[in-house]
Amino acid sequence: MLNLDSLTSFVLADTGKCVGCRTCEIACALAHMTDPPDVAGEMQVQLTPRLFVMVAGEVTAPVMCRHCEDAPCANVCKMSAISRVNGRVLVNTERCVGCRLCLMACPFGAVEFAPLECDAEPIHPTTAESTVEKNKTMYRANKCDLCNDREDGPACITNCPENALVLVNAAAATRRRRNEAALDLLAEQNAVWV
Amino acid sequence: MMNAADFIQIDQDLCTGCRHCASICPVQAICGEPKKPQSVSSDRCIVCGQCVQICSAFDSIFEGRSKTRAARLQERELPHSLAEPLFAAYDRNSLAEIEAALLERNLQTVAHCDAAALGPLAEEFGLPSGGIKPGQVVSALRKLGFHQVYSNTFPAGIAILEQAQEISERVHKGGNLPVINSSCPAAVRFIEQSYPELIYYLSGCRSPRQIAGSLTKAYLAQRFKVDPAYLFSVSLSACTAHKFEATRSELRVREHRDIDAALTVRELAWMLKHGAIEPALLEESEFDQELPPINELQEVYCRTGDVAQAVLETTAELMGVENVAVECITAENNGACFFKVRIGDTEYRAASVSGLQNAVPFLEEMRKGESSFRFLELMACPRGCISGGGQPKVLLPERRDPIYAMRAKLTAFEPSRPGAKLSTNAAISHLYEDFFGKPRGDKSNHILQTRYVERLNGQQPVRAGSS
Numbered sequence A: 001m002l003n004l005d006s007l008t009s010f011v012l013a014d015t016g017k018c019v020g021c022r023t024c025e026i027a028c029a030l031a032h033m034t035d036p037p038d039v040a041g042e043m044q045v046q047l048t049p050r051l052f053v054m055v056a057g058e059v060t061a062p063v064m065c066r067h068c069e070d071a072p073c074a075n076v077c078k079m080s081a082i083s084r085v086n087g088r089v090l091v092n093t094e095r096c097v098g099c100r101l102c103l104m105a106c107p108f109g110a111v112e113f114a115p116l117e118c119d120a121e122p123i124h125p126t127t128a129e130s131t132v133e134k135n136k137t138m139y140r141a142n143k144c145d146l147c148n149d150r151e152d153g154p155a156c157i158t159n160c161p162e163n164a165l166v167l168v169n170a171a172a173a174t175r176r177r178r179n180e181a182a183l184d185l186l187a188e189q190n191a192v193w194v
Numbered sequence B: 001m002m003n004a005a006d007f008i009q010i011d012q013d014l015c016t017g018c019r020h021c022a023s024i025c026p027v028q029a030i031c032g033e034p035k036k037p038q039s040v041s042s043d044r045c046i047v048c049g050q051c052v053q054i055c056s057a058f059d060s061i062f063e064g065r066s067k068t069r070a071a072r073l074q075e076r077e078l079p080h081s082l083a084e085p086l087f088a089a090y091d092r093n094s095l096a097e098i099e100a101a102l103l104e105r106n107l108q109t110v111a112h113c114d115a116a117a118l119g120p121l122a123e124e125f126g127l128p129s130g131g132i133k134p135g136q137v138v139s140a141l142r143k144l145g146f147h148q149v150y151s152n153t154f155p156a157g158i159a160i161l162e163q164a165q166e167i168s169e170r171v172h173k174g175g176n177l178p179v180i181n182s183s184c185p186a187a188v189r190f191i192e193q194s195y196p197e198l199i200y201y202l203s204g205c206r207s208p209r210q211i212a213g214s215l216t217k218a219y220l221a222q223r224f225k226v227d228p229a230y231l232f233s234v235s236l237s238a239c240t241a242h243k244f245e246a247t248r249s250e251l252r253v254r255e256h257r258d259i260d261a262a263l264t265v266r267e268l269a270w271m272l273k274h275g276a277i278e279p280a281l282l283e284e285s286e287f288d289q290e291l292p293p294i295n296e297l298q299e300v301y302c303r304t305g306d307v308a309q310a311v312l313e314t315t316a317e318l319m320g321v322e323n324v325a326v327e328c329i330t331a332e333n334n335g336a337c338f339f340k341v342r343i344g345d346t347e348y349r350a351a352s353v354s355g356l357q358n359a360v361p362f363l364e365e366m367r368k369g370e371s372s373f374r375f376l377e378l379m380a381c382p383r384g385c386i387s388g389g390g391q392p393k394v395l396l397p398e399r400r401d402p403i404y405a406m407r408a409k410l411t412a413f414e415p416s417r418p419g420a421k422l423s424t425n426a427a428i429s430h431l432y433e434d435f436f437g438k439p440r441g442d443k444s445n446h447i448l449q450t451r452y453v454e455r456l457n458g459q460q461p462v463r464a465g466s467s
Helices: A023-031 A072-076 A101-105 A125-131 A155-159 A170-193 B020-024 B050-054 B069-075 B095-103 B120-125 B134-144 B153-173 B185-194 B196-201 B208-224 B241-246 B265-274 B306-318 B356-367 B397-409 B426-436 B442-448
Strands: A009-013 A052-056 A059-063 A082-085 A088-091 A112-115 A139-142 A165-169 B008-010 B089-091 B108-113 B148-151 B231-237 B261-264 B327-333 B336-343 B346-354 B375-379 B382-385 B451-453 B461-463
Touching: A009 A059, A023 A052, A023 A155, A072 A082, A072 A101, A088 A139, A155 A165, A155 B397, A165 A170, B008 B050, B020 B050, B050 B089, B095 B231, B095 B261, B095 B265, B108 B134, B108 B208, B120 B265, B134 B148, B134 B265, B148 B153, B153 B208, B153 B306, B153 B426, B153 B442, B185 B196, B185 B241, B185 B356, B185 B375, B185 B451, B196 B356, B208 B231, B208 B241, B208 B426, B208 B442, B231 B241, B231 B265, B241 B261, B261 B265, B306 B336, B306 B346, B306 B375, B346 B356, B346 B382, B356 B375, B426 B442
Parallel strands: B108 B148, B108 B231, B231 B261, B346 B375
Antiparallel strands: A009 A165, A052 A059, A082 A088, A112 A139, B008 B089, B327 B336, B336 B346, B451 B461
């Protein structure tokens, strides 16, 4: 199991390496299926990735959740369906009613609404009985969960053919930066003393 | 007739220009700037379909594109019931033509099945390769409406015998050696356009799939007492290049095309799903016996080395060697393996290579006249037909190796397997006595032989095998 610091971790793309092949999207969608298929023909549903490869001029990169400390999506959710657990911002699809407030609130466009894989049960059955159409496809908030249960960590990272994705651990990254800065200081001082 | 390049298309709307297809294309046929939509060069494409296999730019439901999925399915002439995601690179299909033929009451429809296509079909239905038995595939094809279903092991036996005959003829008459196996249509086209000076080395024998078709239009037509115009032959294989091969104008019996339509494993799965046929639930049934399956060849053409081994074996048999023992010199290395057999005082060596990049050193050696081989088997796809362009498309790169390994395990290499003894095979002998006369005789030439085109220098067909 991936050991996340209590400080935010998130997946970051190196735009110099990313070629925009969308393999990360496929890996993501498959990692979140209960019985992921190996071949395209086996798929009976559309791929519903939780990260999105964007092509903007010369730059391609996947965009996904940054697992914000003060997550706007969680703050705005009226159903308390989004919460921050062990450094990850997670959606509880059983509470989500598909209002799309989180989609509007996210500054990165990291939340999408995907058709639910299982038979969607209405959250308030008493009122739903009269108003919700039968057998309607239910859309629920769908966002990066850093592959919560996956032993090797996020599937997008391990499957990227270009090794363009890394898991950024904010605490480790800042410690490294400070170390580098300290070494720079030392070098500067040595230069002055000589 | 379709241009070869038309068989492979890249959807400009879906392509992100990652150029993974360009990195796997053995002939630099994919053109375009990085991160811009790519296109396929018609002069270069050999229709191997590896780009279709590797493409990962799919039609995402989150993109909100102007073109609907239904419109895209229609544009690609795919069944509207198709549920799987669509990718930028795809191969054109003949499904509409096949469906129409199956519905046409006057047509007798005949299906020919490649061994390498039978096992992997199961993957399309969520089962491991081989999870659907060959007999169940036969039943499924009958359920779709095919009147006859044959195994391509029989025409494969004929091709091996003809090529062995060709080796011994060229040895005696001092012809071009090694004989290059002509069974892989992508490799043949590669030689025609990249090594035109070597087309005289290609075996003059048609590929087993085409032989299946020419036997249908000549031999079966006579046997069934049917005008060949009323026979419709469909070839089931793992190959996209076969779609192009089937349209080659020289591969005919009189005016009748050997193969009327080529069908890949993926396309068969689409037909079955569209018809709500679940092959895993069907009873097994036998292949038809007019072209009787040769069980010893069940695995030939599935994997690197099988054909080279069988051809050497048969050559030795034809040259009167008793208790032939073909020796595998090295196991697969860089896609190549080598075989040898002693015939009289001479050691006959054969090489088998999969992946065209791996084949280049062998072809260069031949160009310099330094080749020590008598037979060279080439397979264009990286792992031979188990990795063919028409096989089920593996979604993630990291799953490709284990799945290919599963497909290959079905046809595990057995160095000590019993020889097929094709020179004395009863069914083949019967066909020759009954119908052809002798191997490489006039009648068999007309039905079994072909010619090649130097695609760089003019378009005149040249007969292969003559020196």
